[in-house]
Amino acid sequence: MPKALWLLIIGMLVNVTGASFLWPLNAIYIHDHLGKALSVAGIVLMLNSGASVIGNLCGGFLYDKLGGYRSILLGIIISVLSLAGMTIWHGWPHYVIFLIFLGLGSGIVFPSMFAMAGFVWKEGGRKAFNAIYVAQNAGVAIGSALGGFVASFSFDYIFLANLFMYIAFLFIAFFGYKNIAPKQLSQTNVLEQLKPIRNKKKIIALVIICVAYFLGWVAYVQWQATISTYTQEINITLKQYSMLWTVNGALIVFAQPLLQRILKRFEDNLKGQMFVGFSIFIISFGVVGSSSNFKGFLAAMIILTIGEMLVWPVIPTIANKLAPKGREGFYQGIVNSTATGGRMVGPLFGGILVDMYGMNMLFSIIIGLLFLSLILSALYDQPLKATNKEKETSEVVL
Numbered sequence: 001m002p003k004a005l006w007l008l009i010i011g012m013l014v015n016v017t018g019a020s021f022l023w024p025l026n027a028i029y030i031h032d033h034l035g036k037a038l039s040v041a042g043i044v045l046m047l048n049s050g051a052s053v054i055g056n057l058c059g060g061f062l063y064d065k066l067g068g069y070r071s072i073l074l075g076i077i078i079s080v081l082s083l084a085g086m087t088i089w090h091g092w093p094h095y096v097i098f099l100i101f102l103g104l105g106s107g108i109v110f111p112s113m114f115a116m117a118g119f120v121w122k123e124g125g126r127k128a129f130n131a132i133y134v135a136q137n138a139g140v141a142i143g144s145a146l147g148g149f150v151a152s153f154s155f156d157y158i159f160l161a162n163l164f165m166y167i168a169f170l171f172i173a174f175f176g177y178k179n180i181a182p183k184q185l186s187q188t189n190v191l192e193q194l195k196p197i198r199n200k201k202k203i204i205a206l207v208i209i210c211v212a213y214f215l216g217w218v219a220y221v222q223w224q225a226t227i228s229t230y231t232q233e234i235n236i237t238l239k240q241y242s243m244l245w246t247v248n249g250a251l252i253v254f255a256q257p258l259l260q261r262i263l264k265r266f267e268d269n270l271k272g273q274m275f276v277g278f279s280i281f282i283i284s285f286g287v288v289g290s291s292s293n294f295k296g297f298l299a300a301m302i303i304l305t306i307g308e309m310l311v312w313p314v315i316p317t318i319a320n321k322l323a324p325k326g327r328e329g330f331y332q333g334i335v336n337s338t339a340t341g342g343r344m345v346g347p348l349f350g351g352i353l354v355d356m357y358g359m360n361m362l363f364s365i366i367i368g369l370l371f372l373s374l375i376l377s378a379l380y381d382q383p384l385k386a387t388n389k390e391k392e393t394s395e396v397v398l
Contacts, residue, residue: 018165020143055107060333141249148242217342
């Protein structure tokens with residue numbers, strides 16, 4: 001891998017490690033420490049994710065216009081200021097306000113990180129995006145493992161640790177990313193980017209795949225919201241819940257050699273890889289829905305992790321393949337905002353269902369949504385096939 005990609009990997013690792021001190025425990029902190037209902041916690045997490053959606057879209061646009069270096073620095077600075085405020089004031093409603101701005105700042109960062117990864121190792125294909133994905137999950141493993149332990153002493157230390165890691169990320173980006181980002185585009189190219197995209201069928205394909213991605217995240221985020229509070233009700237400790245995410249991240253990192261062997265069978269069949277991944281998601285929620293102890297939840301998390309290793313890196317890879325030259329940041333912004341949208345809607349959606357109908361109903365509906373993702377993942381490239389058929393027909397006529 002290029003040296004520049006390693007710098008991006010290290011930055012992503014530090015970034016997500018800091019974030020993972022806080023995000024798995026957000027719902028628990030709002031519900032148990034601030035004394036708010038589960039549905040209120042869902043609304044707060046929705047606002048955080050809504051700000052991230054705006055940040056993703058802005059970050060993708062800023063990448064195409066200003067380059068990755070400036071857009072990443074802007075996102076990090078907003079995040080650092082938000083975390084500094086949260087470290088000092090984390091009661092109600094200050095916590096909510098700073099969490100919203102934190103979502104905006106972190107949202108700006110991610111599209112540029114993915115777009116830069118594709119830029120510095122174009123010949124690597126999905127390997128570049130998989131490397132960033134592995135770095136994310138290594139951060140999840142480290143941060144969540146330490147987060148549960150630190151939170152058992154005091155939540156105040158969680159905010160401080162997150163702030164410290166973001167400051168470290170700021171130094172990495174400031175000194176390491178300036179010379180690896182694409183140069184700023186000329187005004188002519190920027191104006192050209194703002195014109196309607198000619199190939200509408202690529203946009204249709206992107207929308208279809210993003211809907212499947214959105215539904216997948218609505219399901220996945222339940223582990224961070226409704227399932228996290230459910231574990232407390234069935235006497236799974238906070239440390240055990242944090243350990244589930246440690247297993248998730250560690251498995252993603254250490255199972256890479258085995259994963260690469262599996263991916264060789266798929267080769268360039270991204271659609272098949274995604275279809276299998278969503279199928280495994282369904283199995284995971286079937287297992288967790290019938291479990292009532294830590295061992296069952298651990299098995300479900302392992303199964304879920306196998307599924308996400310197949311699904312999550314594929315989506316930005318497909319987006320990169322679909323993106324016209326000079327629009328890579330915009331396409332990655334759409335993909336990241338879709339994931340964030342799932343994280344935004346998921347907690348509120350799940351919280352309302354659980355409050356009204358209970359966990360069993362939630363698991364049934366989630367499995368139904370994942371079946372819909374299966375169908376969409378199988379059909380997303382149909383518009384592109386139609387385009388190829390039209391080209392072949394025109395060539396025959398000529």
